[in-house]
Amino acid sequence: MNRLLQGSAVVGIGRTKYARASGRTALSMAAEAARDALADCGLTPADVDGFTCFGTSGTATPSQVAHAIGVPDLGWSLNVSGGGNIVTTTVAGAATAVLSGQADVVVVYRVLGSETRYGKAAGPITVGGEAQFAGPQGYLVPPQWFAMFCRRHQYEYGSTSEDLGAIAVQQRQHAARNPHAVGRDPITLDDYLNSRWINEPFRLFDCCYEVDGAVAIVVTSAERAADLPHKPVYLLGAADSNRFGGSVDQWDDMTSMFSRDTAPKLWSRTGLKASDIDVACMYDCFTFTVMATFEDFGFCAKGEVGDYFRAGRATYGGDVVVNPHGGLLSEGYIHGMNHHYEAVLQLRGDAGERQVAGAETALVTSGAGPFGGALVYGTATL
């Protein structure tokens, strides 16, 4: 059986402003992004019969958001529990709902409000599950988990702070051409190296920029997409991987991430390979997430990411443009849904001064560490 998703397409994209502290509710922001995405493709709430989102806390539910924009009777409604790891599952889930006929038009969104700040000091709390072993040690928040991976990679492959800095500097350079980005002031490698330590080996500029905001995309059938205003962007294929129950500490090889397992599945389902990709929206909660997943997807060998970036191969005029919007590091942390927005914008040819010339395929990854997924969009079906 063919495992492609290309009978479905993204036809509309929408978002709010991204702000450090919006003062708005999650529901209001999600409603705005959903309305914006529907307006973008000339559909109305009455055309929508599916809504889905993902989140860990502080989200607004699909039925609430659908109600808030006037969807009379929402059919397919799926609230997925998870973070960056579950974006692909959620978007591909919308596509499968469309392909199976469970829904005709699905809005997929992610909203983050100020009450969700993963980098915030936590406490006083009690911790259950696996965190009961970690939290009491002063080890509880995401920058700590992924710095553990990074350290092991440095030990085994000799990657350096300068390599991480090359990623941070380049994404900031890309964000400078993105009016929607919150972090647009250019940084140099020295600025990176002089930024304060968070937890070694991570500095401030290794960490994403947490913001309030929402992104929504509209998924429907390729058939229906043909009648809508924009050039359809097809979901070609997707794959996910989950090992070790999501445990960071028990993940066997911390120089790699979920992408070690996802990449071969994705490439085999689509028949594509890294060199076929024009735009790579790599999930980048931290610089090192880009490094590990970029290697795993086969863009370069282990330990070569720093040289790859320094040689200009990951930007305009190179082999593939990585995070042209600036990513979570510089555009803002909308948990990876903004990567989908950017991929669609680029494949439509509507990215303005940061347009990647002739972009036909975009890889969007989601997640870090032991679980995540990836999806490929294309301007044409395979």
Place this chain on the structure above:
Amino acid sequence: MTADLSEAFSFPPQPDPDADSRGFWAATAEGRLAMCRCQSCGLWLQPPLERCRVCAGPTEFEDVAGTGTVYTFIVQRQAAVAGYLDKVPYVVGLIELDEQLGLRLPGRIVGVEPGEVVCGLRVQAELVDLPGGEYRVPVFRPLGAE
């Protein structure tokens, strides 16, 4: 960010044991480090489970030697977790216990300067009181160091 040193933030997160993990905390309270182990196939399981993930056999907590190797580590510089806001810098490692390849426990690495910790460092567990409650937790000290 400014460290909030008010009383509410002065104690570390406290464990909330469940039926599967209770044996770990019962052991540390008695001064032993014990991990969950399948009684049928001998596999060590972390986090603990009621039944083995491979053979579904029953599990028990068994004492471990407490020796292991630093698989990876971080040096915490920013105040990020309650109870540690005024304790930076400190080092947390993922310690691979000698009993089984890949069997790891997170723990602070003590008795060594942060700059001297390396992957591959041999360490030994010791149990210390966790401020703010009844629990004792393992920390790890380089083998041979006092």
